[in-house]
Amino acid sequence: MPKDHGIGASTKRREDIRFLTGRGVYTDDMALHGQTFAVFVRSTVAHGRIKSINTAKAAGMPGVLAIFTGEDFKDVGGNPAGWLINSRDGTPMREPKRPVLAHGKVRHVGDAYAAVIAETYAQARDAAEQLAEDSVIEELPAIIDMKAAVADASNRVHDEIPDNLCFDWGWIEDNRAAVDAAMQAAPHKVTLELVNNRLVPNAMEPRASIGEYNPGTGDYKLTTTSQNPHLTRLLVAAFVLGIPENKLTVVAPDVGGGFGSKIYHYGEEALVLAAAKKLGRPVRWTAERSESFLTDAHGRDHVTKIELGCTKDGQILAIRTETLANVGAYLSNFSTATPTFLHGTLMAGPYKVPHVYVNVKTVFTNTAPVDAYRGAGRPEATFSLERVIDKMCRELNLDPFEVRRKNLLTPDQFPYTTPVGLVYDTGNYQATLDKAMAMADVSGFAKRAAESKARGKLRGMGLSTWIEACGIAPSHLVGILGSRVGLYDAATVRVNATGNISVMVGAHSHGQGHETVFPQIVAEKLGIPESSIEIVHGDTSKIPFGMGSYGSRSLAVCGTAMAKAVDKIIAKGKKIAAHMLEASEGDITFEDGKFQVAGTDKAKTFGEIAFSAYVPHNYPLETLEPGLEETAFYDPANFTYPAGAYICEVEVDEGTGKVDVVAFHCADDFGNVMNPLIVEGQVHGGVGQGIGQALCEFTAYDETGQLLTGSYMDYPMPRAEDVPFYNVDYSCQTPCTHNPLGVKGCGEAGAIGSPPAVVNAVIDALQRGGHTHVTHIDMPVSPSRVWSAING
């Protein structure tokens, strides 16, 4: 019988009560006494020199309290990149300053170069429009296309960077010659050029920030839509504005989705703090949806050439890739890690491939900054790899299932050191492949295809066997790789006097369900009800520290810190019990919420121990302190490596080119599963986003840098009718070997594994339908693209 509480139970999400009844409290919901409104003046050109900004007229308009321009922030710090990447020749990446407000030049449509603060939103907006009219910006030629950007040294996004190149990275550079030789010697070579389409994150809640300053104490407070408030505090306090961290509280209350876009610190956060200080009043800003499109960090945007060398029977011998990765106009905080260490290190996939080499040139363009978006680098790697393997199978007329099986690592090969720098600790890729094939009824495909044909549709089946590195991240390893911060996490478990518990965690929940899952783990370990445990997150004044939620890290890293803090609570409880029961500490056992003297019936409940901890009369204070609160920091020893097999079936309407996903089967290995219901939800959401990328979403800038897909009139989001009922399985479990919960993370899996499965299925359908000239279609595989491919 399934468990109804604790680890492994499908406990319903407690946070849904407030979310589904309109009782969530988001940044924009907070009304503050004396509040003022900020509106940003944003560039309408992609590239331009700021000649003058005449603030006089706007400053005199009704309700206007203050105006800021780039000039006001030219002497404070820039918003830094979190990872230092070195080029192949050993030179460090180019790091142009990313200012709070653009100064000297504007570099993308939406780049803010001024801000107006007024008594009301309408007044601020009126004055911002006036200010825009009174600003002279000399338009410069826009740099949009990446190939043109690196080829033309005369036109520069940043004047000091002649070729618009941030870095030219080789991984692993020392292996390059050996990989070239292996490729040269391979009996068969497959080449595929592809685009990994740029995506706009489109969190349901737009970004919003409120700055507060108390002139009486000198304390600042920033309430903001963040996935990691501590990192935002570090960046805005230490790097940008120079505020001591003890004088700044950052609160991320309920946050309506992030998908990566709210990991980063943005200039608007610094602006509202600086403005609040100047005015001594709260200053608030909430993005309009069009601002979200223009200024949230976008995702993906790679142009890749991948080559694969193999034997005639499909044994992969070598893989080599060349990628242009768009970083946009400025370096967002994780932007240099995403196309490198979150991408190149995954290029061996779950396969035993002796030779792999990855080259990435990261390019500045006059577009919105690009950074990590659900999956971050790993979807790009998986897509390239799974598409080229599919192409290999077609060229050599091999069965895609058998080719995967032939190349997959086998369970006896772990731990396995890949040629691209990772050590996979454990896995069973055959098991997930077998499971997915059984779920998909692969042998029944011909019958289903015939049935589709009878309805005038072409049916196809696509496979993807994927792996990711998550649980970000082992600090010692990412330090070697260029990360400027360690990526551990922390938790404090506070047992209150009456035995209920507050857990302060560094992970931030903005849809993941931490408030439900984390108590399940604590309840299991302490033998008390989940309902007596509360999770506190998203407030730097309440939580020791944390690196936030992204990279499928919350459970594997922060959850482990929490479990370790609970272990400390149990150890302390044993001390207290020993004292109360007049026994030796070593004789105390803890089970089912009871501290007991082994071999006797002398026992104290968890509640009795907790109460005693706070109302002691006779503690031996030199050996036993009152109180029951413990903090633990946890730094993982390695990444975790979730993996799985996805099988997608599509139907293609040849008349219109429309693709329908009619079945999607997921067999995932997430290690131990804490809450199956939430895991399924994460997979559903991730696969939905992956189908969105594969079939619908794209971001188009015209040659002048105007965003053509700047609203939902032109940016196609997937809707319920675009996705099927998912068939999800997580029963293949090889627990992570290096964290005590044995968990691997599940948040990004769906978005990583699904796009190639969808595209492979579309190509399969077209090939079976006789359109044998169609070997690749770039995402999104939209109706017009499919029709054009068929008829091209």
Next chain:
Amino acid sequence: MHNFDFAKPSTIADAAKALGADGAQALSGGQTLIPTMKQRLAAPGVLVSLTGIKEMQGVCMGDGGLHVGAATPHAVVAKEAVAHYPALAALAGGIGDPAVRSRGTIGGSIANNDPAACYPSAVLASGATVVTNKRKIAADDYFQGLFTTALEEGEFITEVVFPIPQKAAYVKFNQPASRFALTGVFVAKFANGVRVGVTGAGNDGVFRWKEAEAALSANFSASAISGLTVDAGGMNTDLHGSAAYRANLVKVLTGRAVTAAG
């Protein structure tokens, strides 16, 4: 959005009077106008709501066919026209989403004449009559290109009268983002011939595909148009489809509409 004055007359005469004011703008369901005002791309001084006028509401059979009040929301047409003109009801029920269908009106749709709106194809294919506060306009004379109609200053639609065809169907292929019609085809078979209205595809707005009308008038089956081609020269190209793709859709959807009409 800038500030504006608001009037909600209860008679056609009062509405006409209110719309005579300087800077006055008619407001029906507001599904295009309100977002445009929110983006500050339009800033009328006075909004005159037409949704409080009883005689502009509702669906009923009468002289010349089905009378649909101009301020009737799509959701009402979807429900109440089913018994009289199912293809029209189905079209109304497929516009936008439930929120749009509860607010948006037929009069607002065809007064705006968005080249990707659904209703213009039905009005044109049905040979409907657009009735205004001043006159009656035949559908063939009413639509005059992108966002352009025969309506004059101060003139507003009060109802649309649809002759009921023997058979009809509307088939829409959604633009993937907006879910407007990337191409939509309304086919209506009358005793005296077939009319085909195409929306979303043409670079000058809704149009009749007359070659198909001729072929289908002779033989009302999908195979009747198999030999025809649509000239891509008159089609629209955008992010979501080329002119050639739209030309293909016109033909494919016309065939499917004929099949659906039975």
